[in-house]
Every structure is written in C-alpha cells, then in structure tokens.
Amino acid sequence: MRIAVLGGDGFVGWPTSLHLSNLGHEVHIVDDLSRRWIDTELGVQSLTPMASIQERCRIWKQESGNTIHFHLLNLANEYERVKQWLTECRPDAVIHFAEQRAAPYSMKTDRHKVYTVDNNVNATHNLLAALVETGIDAHLVHLGTMGVYGYSSVGAPIPEGYLNVEIDAPKGKKGMEILYPTRPGSAYHMTKSLDQIMFQFYAQNDGLRITDLHQGIVWGTHTDQTRRHEQLINRFDYDGDYGTVLNRFLIQAAIGYPLTVHGTGGQTRAFIHLQDCVRCIELALSDAPKSGERVKIFNQMTETHRVRDLAKMVAEMTGAEVKFLPNPRKEADENDLIVKNDQFLALGLNPITLQEGLLSEVVDVAKKYAHRIDRSRVPAVSAWTKDIAQRINHNPEARSVA
C-alpha cells in the first residue's frame, strides 16, 4: 500500500513509519516539524539525540533499502497545499498523528490552549475536507486517546466507541446507538473529542472510511526498527509537558531523581508499549471499514494500572524514592478504569505487558543519555487553573527544612 503518515516525525509517528516501511509499504511522511519547534520553545530536548527527519530517512534507506518520502507541510494552515499533495500522492491509507499531543502543554497558558485547538481541529478538518474534495478513497486511521472519556470511575467497562442506550418514548423504551460519551479533562483531550464528532459527520455524509484509535499512555522507546541504527533512534521525552508517566518514572529512576507522583497517585490509566502501538496500526490498516459504515473505533491499550502502583514497582526495581506532589491537573484523586480491547485481540494482537526486561531497557537508555537531561525541566509545572498554579512544586528535589 501507499501510506501517508501525517506527523510521521513524532514519538509514535516515526516508529510507525519505520514499521510500515519495513513491511514493504510505500511510506510518505507529512510533517510540519512543529514538535521540534516546541522543543526549541520550551528549551528542552529529547533524551535521545534525534537526527533530522531527512537524515533519518537517509539512514533508513541505507539500512533497509526502502525509501521513506518526506513532505514538509502544515495540515492546519495550508489547506490548498494539502489538497495538492493528496492529489499527487494518492495514498491508499492515511495515518493521522498530526496534532499537538500533550495535555500539559495544551494547558500551559491561554496561548497554548488556543494553539492546540486551532491546530488540532483545523488539521483534522482540513484533511477530511480535502479527502472529500479530491475524491481520494483512502482509509483514514486517526490516533485518538482513551482520555476523551475522562476518568470518573463509571464502574463499567469502556466499550469500543459505541454505547447502546434506551430512551423513554411515549410508547415505551426505544433503543439508540450513540458514540460513547466523552468527558475530556484538558484542552488537548477536548480536541480529540471534537475530532470524534467530525469523523462521525464525514463518515455519514461522504462515506469516508475512518478508523479512530483511542490509545492509552505509551511507554517504551525502541521498536525493532529504531534499534537498527543509532541515527534511527526514537524521540524520548522526559520533561513535565511531553514525557509520559511511566517513561518519566523510569528516567527519574535512572538519574536519581525522585519519582514524582501527583496527588495520591490513585489515578488509573490505560497503557500500551510502543512496539504494540505500531503493531496495532498495522492491524487497523488490515481491517478498514467500508464506505457508508460507521467509524470503526478501537481501544488501543493493553493494560491498566494505578499511577502509584507503577511508581512503587519502579522504586522497588531501581531503589528510587517516591515523592508525592500537589497535582497540577484538575482531576479526580482516585478512579477506576476498565477498558475493553477485544477487537485488537481478535485481530491477533499479542500484548506486551509491563516486564522487568523492557522496563530495564528504558532505564538503560536513560542512563546512557543522562548527561543530556536538564533536571529543572523534569517537574510537571503546567497547571490546569490559576488557583492550582499557586501550589505547584517547582523543585521536588529540594529537601524539606523540617
């Protein structure tokens, strides 16, 4: 297949591009490189030294013999160029990672909220409008998040996208199938919730074939392909805005920083290893909906854990200290989470669960590049409201006076 990977220079986009190229697909990365610009804005860098996207593609060609094409294009701002590119590329499938993806970054200031909503909504909608306008019947696979549902302990398993409800009608109960209701907890999660409505409309009105992957929190750093050459190495974020929770614990352990748990650590979240992400995308591509069918929604996760349990596990494995800090987010202290992922299991996913070996691998990567870490960028300091900002701990390493 000819596959376009929008946002293909990112944390999951890059390993996905390599994985699909390795399977023999013709891969076209489209990226505006905004994530690299945000590194510059924040003054942080990936723990791992990333090559440029052009260099990455060059090395991959050298290692595998396969070409990955790169197009510098801003989906959200360059609608006419998006159409032109689609017409030239004519992909069979489009994988859409091209959204600002960090909840803390989206809540950092009002400017970051405005950027995230403008960028993410227009990126998705421009893509949808351009697919309709050009008449290109590509299977659109979108990276969403489990976080659209919020974390409020409904006590029932979250099904894959849809919910059957009953409504009181004059002549008794009537059944109705609805999108499982969302309850986003950040500007970022909100944009993914908006995406869901746009997908529903374009599938219904124009027969677009769309798969929406509601992904859990990604951990790990390597895949089979990123390991093949030092210059194919993946992005690995450790900072308080872009680092994901389990990866951050592993990095903190590696550099002798306290494991920073926010609030009680009672938050239960869904997780998936990076290697499984790229495998899930491969599986989703093999199972496209037909034109006219509803959007196919998968819960792309393999296990759930409570944050404090993860911290405890990493602490026991590494001897690190656990530190409980005020929570910069506005969210429930404690929640349960039960998630169905039957569809990927049925398609043959054999989940990679938390294993000491894989956890140690991440710690080893972190130790190798520890000299690149600015410890002052480790704390999560983007607060959800101005009141919450007052109580953020900006230096969890400081010893208390008492």
Add this chain to the structure above:
Amino acid sequence: MRIAVLGGDGFVGWPTSLHLSNLGHEVHIVDDLSRRWIDTELGVQSLTPMASIQERCRIWKQESGNTIHFHLLNLANEYERVKQWLTECRPDAVIHFAEQRAAPYSMKTDRHKVYTVDNNVNATHNLLAALVETGIDAHLVHLGTMGVYGYSSVGAPIPEGYLNVEIDAPKGKKGMEILYPTRPGSAYHMTKSLDQIMFQFYAQNDGLRITDLHQGIVWGTHTDQTRRHEQLINRFDYDGDYGTVLNRFLIQAAIGYPLTVHGTGGQTRAFIHLQDCVRCIELALSDAPKSGERVKIFNQMTETHRVRDLAKMVAEMTGAEVKFLPNPRKEADENDLIVKNDQFLALGLNPITLQEGLLSEVVDVAKKYAHRIDRSRVPAVSAWTKDIAQRINHNPEARSVA
C-alpha cells in the same frame, strides 16, 4: 447589566441588541461584519435595505436616547484583541452569535466548510480562553441550534440538553448523566456540536457560567424595536443559502415564485418567531447558572411543523404554487420531532405561534421590497455531496416541456 452581543449586527443579533438596550442594559456590539462581506461574496443583498451598523446605532440613539457601542473585532482571528477588549469592557454577560450560521453556505464548497469550521470553533474557543485568562466572570449565553441533534425520528421527546442513561456494570446497572448525543447533518451544525463539548469542558475546568440555547428555525422579521424607524430595519434573507424555510415560503409567495419544497417536504423542524428569540435571551440572562454548575441548556423553540404543511398553509393563504424539488441536503426524507421547552415556559415565555397576521406581515414586507430580489438567487443550490449536486434544480420557475 453591561452586555456584550457578539455578532450583534446579524439577523437575530441586531434585534437582540435593540431589545436589551430598550430594557435599559448597556449594550456593546462586537462584530467583524463578515455576514455583510458574505452578501458581497454571494452577490445577494438583504431583502430589506439595511443601514450600516454605525448608522443603526446612531438612529437608535436618536429614537431611544440609549447608546449601543460598536466594536469591530474578529473573535476567531484576533485573540489578543479579544482579551484586551474584554478587559476594557468588563461585561456582566456575553451573548455569542458570532458564528457562520447557514448550513447550505457551510456545505457550498470545501472552502466554505473549512472557513465555517475554522471561524466557528476558534471564535467560541478564543472567547472561552479569554474569559478564563482575564478572569472576567461574565455569564456566557450561546446561540446553538436544535439541528445538532440531527433529524432521525427517535420517537422520543428531545430533552433540554441532558440524558440519563444506564450502563451495564459488573454489579448491575449504573446511571450516568450525559449530554444529549448530537448527530449533526452539516458542517455548520457540526460546529455547534463541537461548541457543546467545549462549553462542557470550560464549565467543568474553570467554572465558567454558560447557557447554551438550542434554537429552532427563526421566522419573522420585525420586533417591537426594529419597527420604530426605517433605518432600524432588520436583515431579511431570501436566498437559498441564508434564507430560513418559512420566511422563504412567504417571500416566494409575495413575488409569485413557486414555494420550493425539497424532497417530500416530510422534514419536521422546530420553529420560533424572532420576537420570541429576543425574549428568550432576556429570560436566559435572568437565569444564569452558578459557577461550577453544568452548562444550562434550553431548547429555544415554540412549535414544530412538517415543511410540506407549512408550504400548504402559505399556499392556501396566498394562492402560491407549491413545487417539489430534489433535496440538496443529505437527510432523512421524513422525520418526526418532539421537543421539550419546559424551561422557557416556566420562566414565563408566552409563545408566539404561527398566526395569519404575523405571516401576512412578512408577506407585506416582502412585497414592499420585491424590486430588490434577484430571482436567480432564490433556489437553494448548495449540495451536500457532489453526487447530489448533479440533480439540483437551478431554475424551479422554468416550465417543464411536457
């Protein structure tokens, strides 16, 4: 109260501004005048000769002694100026009409889809982000649409915003209150559905006080204030993109044009007279939610009718011919619609229902300005898909050869 009316130069925005000014409120209109620009783009004009917004405000001052302030400002594109204006104005309430409001215009071409989504989502989100950032605790009243729910004949009354559903949990059924699920049928309706999610988030995260009015199709042209001077006259759209269905029938009758019914005319829609719209907004202002409460959602309509029944009624009243045309929209041929509006009734709304006198008034207005009508702009020709575009009737006045 000091009240900002965003989009206060528009079809409902202008009469609302007059109504509130007449009640003694300090009214500030904020508008980018994009609706006037769209008239220019489409080469159509309001049936009624509208004065400029500055002239409207001057005449109102002369007639009533009250000042209405006007600020030229683009909510969607000028975030920093929005904040600055909010800080200077410090409104007690903000009424938000500032979105592109025609479904056919939003589906005209891909450029119109892209404009509508970009403009409407960013206008609403910029306003929300700016309210949070400036800390101005204004009651936000938003004009939404009944159309967010789609028209699929659920057979049950549409409640006011929320639905209690039951979910299968391991230990039996669990109750959950959700936003009544939306199913928008155009890019325009989709943006109002996105707005709803953004309101839910900002009410929850930041305690914004928000009322969302899910309005029916507006008919009529005058209110008590627009009648007071020729130069206070309201906008009145007759074209296929911006004209609303009942007003269009009345105009068509006035100029001897066939009443254009799309499909079977079996579409059931909710209606409200313009005078009731402005009264509902007054009532909503008096009933603001408290900070931390959920978004208050009203169904702002007074009656439902099937489109072909309206055509028949207008035909009987005026002797006009009814013509059934292919439907440019992708929608169900026939649907039922039952809508609850208990909240406005409880607040004292005394609905104006379809009455011969008010219908005749509209016909009289149309006859008075009939010389301003370009008959070629009467048909609705914006098609929902390219397939549908093939069968649009561009000249319903043409006699068939047979």
